[in-house]
Amino acid sequence: MQVFLRSGRGELAHLVQSADPDLDRLQGRRDDRPTRPTYRPAGSSSWSGTSLSAPLAWSLGRLVTLSVADHRVHRVSDLYELMIAVDVRDEISATELVELSWHLGIGPQPESLAIVTRFPVVVEDDDGIPVIEDDPYPLLAGRGVGSRVGGALCSALASRADLPRKGWSLMSRQEIHPDEFEKVGELLCWLAARAHETHLREDGAIGIGFLRFYEAEVPDVLQVENGQVGWPT
Structure with missing residues (x-):
């Protein structure tokens, strides 16, 4: 599970929890002393070098790390173009339709979530105490210009009431980072079913669509098999 960390000042950073006993070795650490992880404020293009309190990170597990050297930290160079085009059967309830519209950025957030239900973040309060909270956000709601993939980001949902195969047709073109694969994958698996x-x-x-690394000329088919999205490894 991927978790995001947010301080009391509203700064956001990606926090990775791993069960890999060789994580320290892979990151070049030569002893067992805990390091003080750094964070990047939301919207910043460079790392500030400011340290979070060690109890905040280490209270979440001995192998919690956040480091510039970690390849899993958000990097602009890891962006993909995600193109989704799905026709779904007429089996969606009214509440599910509201939630789906919210994920596509064309409707309000529902009071409760049933499609993707958990969006954990770790909030550091003013006393430095970490608390895991739920912070839902729409998964396919990007709008405007794609920073790396070119073109415009958009989503749409249309009724198939006048067609032989009833239901709904949706499309979405988004710019996505691998850190977002897990949550977006939950939504895509729900659609595929x-x-x-x-x-x-x-x-x-x-x-269900196509995925293209921003430097590639040809996209790859994106599919769901056995309840898993075929993301690149």
């Missing part, structure tokens, strides 16, 4: 049979491939996978 309700997709029309036209999305079913010969191998049993469900085609």
Whole structure:
């Protein structure tokens, strides 16, 4: 599970928890002394070098780290173009439709969530005490200009009431970082489970769109198989 850390001042950083016993060695550490992780304020393009309190990080587990050297820290050079185009069956409830519209950025946030239910963040209060809170955000709601993939980011949802195959058709073009694969994948798996049979491939996978690394010229087919999105490894 990926967790995000936010201080009482509203600064946001990505916090990675790993069960890998070799994590210290992979990051070049030569002893067992805890390091003081650094954070990057939200919206900043460079690391501030400011240290978070050691109890905040280490209270979440011995192997919690946040470091510039860690390859899992957000980097602009890791962005992908995500293109989703799915026709879903007429099996979505009114409350699910509201939640889906919110994820696409075309509707308000519902009072409760049923599609993707957990958005954990670690909040450091003014006393430096870490508390895990839920901070939901829409997953496919990007708008405006793509910073790396070019073109415009957008999402849409249309009724298929007048077509033989009833239901809803949706599309979304987003700029996505691998750190977002897990949460976006939960939504895509939910969509795939309700997709029309036209999305079913010969191998049993469900085609839901395309994914392109921002430097690549040709996208890869994105599909869901056995409840898992085929993200690049």
